[in-house]
Amino acid sequence: MVDWPALTRSRTKRELYARETYFREGLADAEEVADGQLSTVLHEGALLVVKPDGLASGQLLPVLDYLGEHGFTVAGARDLLFQPFHWRELWRYQLTSATLDRLAVNELVLGAGPALLLLLRGEPGHLLPGAVRLSTLKGSATLEMQKPGTLRALLGQPNRILSYVHVADEPADLLRELGLLLDPAARRALLGSLVNGAPAAEDEDTLRRARERFAAPVRSLDRADALERVTRAVDEAGPGPAADAARYRLERMARDERVAWRPFLAELDAAGARPDRWDLAVLGTYVIEYDEPGFAKVLTNPDARSWESVPRPDTSIGDRHRENV
Template identity: 45%
Template sequence: MIDWNDLSRIPLKAELYGRETYFREALSQAEGLWGERARSVLHRSALLMIKPDGLVSGKAQRIVEFLHAHDLRIVAVRKFAMHRLQWRELWRYQLTASTLDRLMVNDLVFANPCLMLCLCDVSGAALPATVRLSVLKGPSDVSQQTPDCLRSRMAQPNRVFSLFHVADEPADLLRELAIFLDTSDRAAVFEALARGALADAERRLLEDTVAESVRAPRELDARAALVRVRQAFDRRAAALDAGDRDRIDADLDAMAAGQRIAWPPFVRALAASDLDLDPWDVTILGAGFIVYDDPGASKQIVAAGQSPWLEPSRDIG
């Protein structure tokens, strides 16, 4: 059966996940369904979530092409809007560094649908598929990305608009499927991962979603969004409450100067002013002009990359 050396090479992750409900539930179900094949199926399984910003900016087709080019076969597809509790649980051990402003902007991002792709690695690589894909995608910090990683190829604009997410290790794959899916749907995905083939209905869902993504892609350009919001504000400024008008005006000026702003008072003033704004323009401003991390704060779990998986395994459970 599956042991911790098949799941993670991060001791803290083993400690935190070991009694966590999502992980335990998915591990038990996977072992029950996969039986003697559990280790091999888990080894070749991976997950990539195209986030709402990735779909709306037309990145879906290029992401799918990248996966195919690296022998990662799509075997299950789900499209859904991630509930606020789901994405908070997904990044529970990373959001410990985030500002509350960033949480508020993420709520705007995830009001829109995501596309979950479950993958079967047919390359025969020694690395687990999750680890291999995590290396291929590159770091979320734009300054640390290499030109050949997927994040760089997708021209990720900032840390909020990371465009997609991957499960970094096999343990994360199991945990995330329990966060996203109920028991019966998770069983269907586990069966697809073992079978290694995509159902016709899900193939059509993938094709339709990719076509919709590339049909009219939106530029996630903070400067262009700022111009549109400023124009909408100027048309209504004279009719607005003086306090709200001054707040919006000052924050728009600060953003035009490249400065970060405090997000809650700005969005409260926008809401009170009832301006005719595209929700994505507001989201783009948040992604571009907030402070992302609290000073001195750190993530509870940081991805370890492939290095620990290249070393001899050791008991961490």
């Protein structure tokens, strides 16, 4: 039976995840690998992904320092290449209000380079599970809502999309995301490292190589730099109606006006302009409309204070789910 109160304090999340294979596979592997330590492992475990924009902008070492300062150690580290289905499924319950332009920009950002998945173990003795504590420490992706001392505030993310890191918000999300992002062998190996509390040699090597490669920024994510280079690519493509249309949109971007993104990409293609993917990705994060009005997320995170009480175990959803399998 699924001990839902140990995994999430969201009733909606229980209903959704009980019917989802990503979560069920992650939970099944964790139950087998944990060998009787599942409750401890899930209470202390946490998951953080340094996104491609976080690595490219040199944020890995500050992230690792912040984690250490707040009692988290790396139990496992794996390189990750986001495929479109990865991030669409990862945020499927949060992207119900996203514009198609935002999806197109997400595709550019998350596919522009490697990411690094870190499976973490928090120090014992905390009332909140490690995943919940780290989610609170992460801070909001919305700049106006960030609190001093949170990770994203310290990293100085430039806008809502270039948020540098992703964190699993509750133990249920940790299991679901391991089921989604990793193949069975890698998932089970990382869970084994989480149980042991120390990374395997492969994970230590992955983290060492990432530290060396991304110790400093490998490219600029500055808006002005991106705008200049994309404009240069259009100019180099030569004259023509499509280039003129793209140039007009670039002029609007330079005036801090928002533009329709997918028509702009079509104009670049028709003009034969081939700007660098990162420059396109960065520029798009500043100039698109993020969300459609009037649509709410399917899931929002429960208040972390809901974890301060110990509710009566409720396995009714898990029971119904198992009866239907």
